[in-house]
Amino acid sequence: MIASEAQPFSKTGGLADVAAALPKALARLGHDVTLVTPRYRGAPDGPVVGSVGLEVAGHWFQARLLEQPLGRGARALLLDCPELYDRDGIYYEAGIDYPDNPIRFAFLSAAAIDFAAQQATPFDVIHTHDWQGGLAPIYARALGAVPTVLTIHNLAYQGVFDKAWVPRLGLRWEDFTLGGFEFFDRLGFLKAGINFSAAITTVSPTYADEIQRPEYGQGLDGVIRSRGAHLTGILNGIDFDEWNPATDPHLPAPFDRERLGAKAASKRAMLERFGIAVTDQSLARPVVGMVSRMVDQKGLDLLAALAGAGAFAALDATFIVVGTGEPRYQDMWRFLSQRHPDRISVFVGFDESRAHLVEAGADMFLMPSRFEPCGLNQMYSLRYGTVPIVRAVGGLVDTVRPYNPKNGQGTGFLFSDYEPGALLRTLETALATFANKKIWNRLQKNGMRADYSWDRSAAEYVKIYTRLRPARTTRRTPASKGQRDS
Ligand code: ADP
Ligand code: GLC
Secondary structure, X not given: OEOOOOOOOOOOOHHHHHHHHHHHHHHHOOXXXXXXXXXXXXXXXXXXXXXXXXXXXXXXXXEEEEEEEEEOOEEEEEEEOHXXXXXXXXXXXXXXXXXXXXXXXXXXXXXXXXXXXXXXXXXXXXXXXOHHHOOHHHHHHHHOOOOEEEEEOOOOOOOEEOOOHHHHOOOOHHHXXXXXXXXXXXXXXXXXXXXXXXXXXXXXXXXXXXXXXXXXXXXXXXXXXXXXXXXXXXXXXXXOOOOOOOOOOOOOOXXXXXXXXXXXXXXXXXXXXXXXXXXXXXXXXOEEEEEEEEOHHHOHHHHHXXXXXXXXXXXXXXXXXXXXXXXXXXHHHHHHHHHOOOOEEEXXXXXXXXXXXXXXXXXXXXXXXXXXXXXOHHHHHHHOOOEXXXXXXXXXXXXXXXXXXXXXXXXXEEEOOOOHHHHHHHHHHHHHHHOOHHHHHHHHHHHHHOOOEHHHHHHHHHHHHHHHOOOOOOOOOOOOOOOOOO
16 A cells, blocks of 8 residues: 555545555455555654665665554555655645655655565555555556556645656656546646556545546546546545544543533533633534635635625634635634634644544534545544534535434535535524434434444455455455465
């Protein structure tokens, strides 16, 4: 497995959660998984289990691979090359992408494949993620017949660079074609992955359909359609060890479906932590939480339109927001919280502990995404009895069922049109529903019953691996300690 970020070593978004949780889930099914991921600044050390030296773009890069366990049968190898990865940022600094990103991520794939080539027991499948891992299927040609799987987590990030990189990254001009990695006369890393891997997956069934259409295809819909027969949408799971209200160390008191009353302690702690006076009124008022990258993808422009119309001040709700992203959106939330300190609070930054507290303490969770390949927070919310309010798109459609007042079924609130009025009406409906405690309680419990575990999703991946390597993909007996054979 190759991924450019993985929990707990590095994280900017959901890819990190998946890159750690999927290997663990595959291991639980009896497979042995090695994840190669960069060792960025601050990541831990570990025993050296390998080393690679490669020329990229006229430079020689030497790296060690440091082992960190992920769980039984699954390990991470941190690719330690300080020249490339020991920096303040992961992908960029001060809003500007590192100019050597083509080298940094070509090296990630090339080094992982080189390590694989050194092993006495060959790997059966190479599974790579997003544009950063997009060149792996090309470098994997060196391994002979080992099939590659690419998972697309977000088609908006494609890794497109000047074509001068083609020879510098050891690529061949004969692959610089429409059916190869040429994207409007430039080099596309993700496009390489799409065209040269044996199977492609993306992170929800609905997104798999959407990206074959121009509205969501980001210019690659034609390419994806041409590879449609090899594309599968597999919903992400959530890591139940990390995101469990009954054991979450970030909460003041545990809760679950049977002890839902204890969720109130998290609401109180959250209000305190976010500087909102704890009064009978603030405890009773519904809290809408958000934990999100502050970018257009996540619907921040819709929220800005609502803010401009004074809608947040008019609603009888408290808004608690955690996120980083575009400066204009950070500034907007800061401005709103200064104007309405009793009802709006924002934490600008990346903070795991606050993210957990908001999932637990909020009554509702807002994700008005323009597009959403899968989305993890709505699944965390369901588990924490926090009712999601989402746009009906991508993985959000596949995980949140609309509340039906007639039969009391459903787990959240959805709207379709990407338009501030539609979002506002849905927020109002949710707030009105909140007023009826009996109905609300049912809605919460419906959501807490939903099961988005990794085990089911991992089994779907195994089906794909098995299809690609029918003779080779064997399992060790899950209960016993076996050899790496899958
Ligand atoms: P995306 O990967 O598009 O950002 P996901 O919903 O798949 O969206 O995953 C986002 C992950 O990142 C979640 O685990 C979420 O809790 C976390 N996250 C996002 N922003 C922050 C933040 N500012 N602080 C802490 N965690 C965050
Ligand atoms: C991407 C998507 C998000 C998805 C995550 C993990 O960052 O934006 O929807 O949940 O990857 O697959």
